Amino acid sequence: MTKLWRNLPFLWIVFGVLLSCASYYGYQLLLDANGNAEQMTHSIESKKSSQRKQKKKVEEATYCPRQIKPVTPTAYAKAQLHYVEIVNQWGVGSLFIPSADIHSKILAGIDNQNLMVGVGTYYKAQQLGKGNVVLLAHNLVQGGGVLGNLRKTGLQQVFYLTDFTDVFEYVAEKNEIVDKSRGDLLDIPHVGKSAIVTLIRCEGGINTSNRAIVQGTFLKKYPASEAAEEVKAGLGLTEGRWISEEVSSDQQSVIQESTIPMVKEPIEKTKKPIYSTLQVLCIYLYTVLNETPIIVGIGYLVGLLALTHIATRIQCAY
Template structure:
């Protein structure tokens, strides 16, 4: 019957729209845009007091795993608010186009919104400043792009008061048994920075570890204006501000797709593909019938 045929088309068309929203949600996780601005502090004392308070309150679990894309999508939706409230610094690696907030501790929200500090007592420009992020399979997000960093390239970190410049000395994949990479250098050795993430699936023993040595340190308000712009920082007298958002704003429907795209496509991707293929075959068949010459 004709009404059944049209009903099937409507249902299949709805599935296509649904799949489109899911794919658009995935697309949103890949996008960056000009973000809003958050005020870090009115003066250095306020910034330092805020940082110490957040470090004291943070949790430092040292069991890291691969991040799940739906969890990342959910974290991305709340990134602006979380970053404005919790960020204690920024890391910028121009060679890999990485600009990420630094959070105290290694909670999932910290490791899915930027990088988290590994030790409670670590200080920028001193010892070994260790930060980590979750690994996201198949995405150029968080620290995944740091694979492109080569020795000699710069790594910039700021705690919103100081700016530390490190020069990359090694970038390699090792097992989690290489705990010496997280060790503090000796008293006569330069300070270091260590950035790492998991490589592989859940429970993987492999880590990508990027290390750099401190080459210079200065007050943030004395940094080159071009570098501040690259780091999305504004220092106006005693006021420090930074841009916090990492993704385009999403409509409620797009947010639904953003948080569910991986589960849907993994569990029902085959069904969506079959329905879309059936719909396309039906559409082409209808068009072909309409164009066919009428016999008398």
């Protein structure tokens, strides 16, 4: 027992190193959170089904820019840990930029939590392939966020968006850093001009006035089922299954010989992004160390000094 007390300062140092490593691991998990969009897939839907589901989300979403606030690591971590719930509640599409390796869900509205886990729609009435589709995302955790690689987008390179029914192709025409006063980038194109999409995130530290923007011109749209496999994978799209509208499961064996009409039923193949208990602890540890570094640092040093004092006294006693 005496030997254990003598080694407590060393064990405390080891404990501190382990905490630091766990915190760094939690930080890396947050930076890699964009991979959630690749894990969570969505079945290709009919136009009618997609519009019915999206209408309610669009009507209930928040579109007030004044409510957008800088994001703390704690808020960001909480949003990532609830990624599936947020996407299921507000998801209306997907974005895939091959040249920048960006995979993101498109969420209705610009609520802070939406901008932390995907790209939010700036206008309530915007539609892919029409006007100016403005999509925003937070830039956080020292360069994290779903549009963290936005500046890597190659000019004249095609990127893709989907509403889960059709795929819309755009070609990148602008990749710039601009001042937040450039409201003209949010304008609807004049009559006769091509439809565009505008992707925006902050560039720099908290309260920066700079914005990174990529603007693309609409090329074409086509059914999602006809998209190349790599495009489907990039957008997180999966095929449904064919079922009969008029027969029971016991009659499925004779479907191929009948003229009974068939419809495609969406199958949700979501691979739910789940963090293990250890990963959750590491993420929360990172948020604590990031928000209260002085308090944690002082507490750790006080503990080290106290244990060193106790170990010294015990050693002198023997």
